[in-house]
Amino acid sequence: MNTGIVSYGAYIPRYRIKVEEIARVWGDDADSLSSGLMVHEKSVPDIDEDAATIAVEAARAALIRGGLDAGRIGAVYTGSESHPYAVKPTSTIVAEAVGATPDLTAADFEFACKAGTAAVQACMGLVASGNIDLGLAIGADVSQGAPGDALEYTAAAGGVAFLIGSKDSEMVAVIEDTYSFSTDTPDFWRREGMPYPEHGGRFTGEPGYFKHVTKAAEGLLKRLDTDPKEYDYAVFHQPNGKFPTRVAKMLGFSKEQIKPGLVVPRLGNTYSGSCLMGIAATLDQAEPGDRIFATAFGSGAGADAFSFRVTDRIEEVRNQAQTVEEMLEDPIYIDYAIYAKHKEKLKRA
CATH class of the missing domain: 3.40.47.10 (Thiolase/Chalcone synthase)
Structure with a gap:
């Protein structure tokens, strides 16, 4: 049985911080970093955004783009290395938020940056075996980087959801x-x-x-x-x-x-x-x-x-939800102080 992507959705927060702003705080060479990494700016989550809210937004976009009924989803797997809970699944939050029925399997995946594609593979297997109609595979993160560490220049926020199915007429x-x-x-x-x-x-x-x-x-x-x-x-x-x-x-x-x-x-x-x-x-x-x-x-x-x-x-479906390019446009730039607040790098006593 063929499997494929029947719809997809993405979510990117509007907040951004430029590499040069991070470099200004730590006294690093912004031009060297920007050209060496080939990264000029990165997305930053809002104060009330985490991997779960990002996963929900991406999943909703996928359902809207494909015009699909959430009741058909038989599996929800969310890959992330920044799940909001150490013990409590993100995937059950997503399933309920998008209106899926409780008659499904749900689990969280972790494998650094490929947890999302591992979720895709799991959904492929369940769909191909005939056990489920649609599988929802998500990769979402509000990635971490210690203050002053090299990771801080690139660790960003965003997520993507793929709905995996087997009907030829539905696959994109x-x-x-x-x-x-x-x-x-x-x-x-x-x-x-x-x-x-x-x-x-x-x-x-x-x-x-x-x-x-x-x-x-x-x-x-x-x-x-x-x-x-x-x-x-x-x-x-x-x-x-x-x-x-x-x-x-x-x-x-x-x-x-x-x-x-x-x-x-x-x-x-x-x-x-x-x-x-x-x-x-x-x-x-x-x-x-x-x-x-x-x-x-x-x-x-x-x-x-x-x-x-x-x-x-x-x-048919491409323009039924925001494209990645549309989400990258019109960003809100913030300085390091606001960035540190959003990322909870500063803690109240």
Whole structure:
């Protein structure tokens, strides 16, 4: 049974902080950071926003875009590394908020920045087996970065929801196949009770991101017997602008193929929503028949690769909800003091 995306929705907070503002506070070289990271600004959650509220907004957008009944949802899986509760699911909050019935399975996923794509794979299996009609897979984060840490320049807020189904008439993109590669690579972690994650320096790039993304991508290309030139678009996890640009070149994809989905320079790294956000931005522009190659990465470490084929239905649903580009427009810029307040970096006595 074919499975695919029957609808998608995204949510990005309007607040932004520029890299130069963060650098001003810590005395860093803003120009060097901005050009090196290929990130100019990042999204910041409002005071009353968290991973759950962002997931709800993205899920509502997906239901609106597809004109779908929430009662058909048989599974809700929310991937995040900033769930608001250590013990209480985000997914049950989402399910009730969007009007799904209690006759469903729900769980929260964690695998750093690829928890959202892991949720997609789980929904694919349940749909393909005939156990559920529609699965709701979400990647949403209000990602953390310690004050003055390198992560603070990119850790952003946002989320994306994909509704996964099997009816040919409903799919906006058929999932042709998926392939994963995972190892125990300690490049990034946050222990229980720690407010901010730590990163393993030299493990982040080569043994972390690049090894896993290339292995998953090459595995899927081999399985499908396809070549990068056979795809119209490509999306890779975006911790910054430099990494996806470099890995695309390593794999044989062009700058033109990744450009539509490379939203990180204006958004920052939305962690579990990062690769999904790139796919959503690409679907906002893709035409029927186009093929999209995508690979998500999660520290710890693993990567999920996907091949999508866009269908004629994209033309019907594309403009039924806000596009990623529309959500990136007209931002509200804040200074570091307001940013620190929004991110609760300052605590009342």
